[in-house]
Amino acid sequence: MFDIIRIPAFKDNYIWLLRKGAVAVVVDPGDARPVLDVLEREGLTLASILVTHHHNDHQGGVASLLSHYPAAVFGPATESITALTQPLHGGETIRLTSLGVDFQVIAVPGHTLGHLAYYGSGCLYCGDTLFGAGCGRLFEGTAEQMHDSLTRLAVLPAETAVYCAHEYTEANLRFALAVEPGNRHLRRRVDEVAVTRAKGLATVPFTIALERATNPFLRCSEAEVIVSAQSRAPQARNALEVFTALRQWKNEF
Numbered sequence: 001m002f003d004i005i006r007i008p009a010f011k012d013n014y015i016w017l018l019r020k021g022a023v024a025v026v027v028d029p030g031d032a033r034p035v036l037d038v039l040e041r042e043g044l045t046l047a048s049i050l051v052t053h054h055h056n057d058h059q060g061g062v063a064s065l066l067s068h069y070p071a072a073v074f075g076p077a078t079e080s081i082t083a084l085t086q087p088l089h090g091g092e093t094i095r096l097t098s099l100g101v102d103f104q105v106i107a108v109p110g111h112t113l114g115h116l117a118y119y120g121s122g123c124l125y126c127g128d129t130l131f132g133a134g135c136g137r138l139f140e141g142t143a144e145q146m147h148d149s150l151t152r153l154a155v156l157p158a159e160t161a162v163y164c165a166h167e168y169t170e171a172n173l174r175f176a177l178a179v180e181p182g183n184r185h186l187r188r189r190v191d192e193v194a195v196t197r198a199k200g201l202a203t204v205p206f207t208i209a210l211e212r213a214t215n216p217f218l219r220c221s222e223a224e225v226i227v228s229a230q231s232r233a234p235q236a237r238n239a240l241e242v243f244t245a246l247r248q249w250k251n252e253f
């Protein structure tokens with residue numbers, strides 16, 4: 001197993017650094033400076049970079065990191081990724097020898113068309129696809145693609161630790177509560193997250209089990225979620241139509 005260090009970046013991004021011994025792998029380094037600071041402080045060598053999608057706040061630090069360390073760069077083959085050495089499509093298993101672990105690469109189009117998630121050792125690195133109590137915006141893909149992608153992530157083992165790329169949970173929970181005010185698991189999470197954030201602590205990682213219980217975008221077949229969606233989109237019946245209505249509602253929330 002490896003240790004995981006959370007590196008805050010920009011306003012609300014998280015860069016995840018995985019370390020084993022003196023070697024590190026970093027996920028979605030949008031900014032190099034905070035990553036270099038940790039590598040230098042901890043005496044680590046950067047072996048690999050995993051990129052989930054092409055947005056600059058996920059890969060903007062790649063070039064600078066490569067000027068310090070000759071790392072391999074894994075990322076979506078179909079997107080423009082700086083210095084990509086290991087182009088991926090999803091469906092592969094990659095071996096990170098420096099960590100001694102394999103990661104399954106999962107195609108999760110929706111936020112962007114080539115978006116990938118990495119799953120291994122009970123951890124999921126999912127970029128801007130699944131957030132705490134929410135999901136990414138549809139910048140490139142369709143609601144159907146995002147719904148399918150979230151469904152693929154939701155069936156991962158319940159205890160999976162989800163490392164997403166933004167601290168959005170508290171705001172997402174306000175929307176979730178508007179959708180499903182009768183969900184007691186959700187109300188408990190709202191209280192817990194308020195305490196966590198008041199202390200200045202992170203709400204990430206969280207588990208797939210918690211998302212299944214509280215994330216409205218994973219609960220499109222629940223009666224209360226359907227009724228709420230229909231208050232915005234009366235024609236919404238099946239899970240995809242409910243998801244589409246929720247995603248549109250969230251954009252305006």
Ligand SMILES: [Zn+2]
Pocket residue numbers: 053055111128
């Ligand atoms: Zn993004």
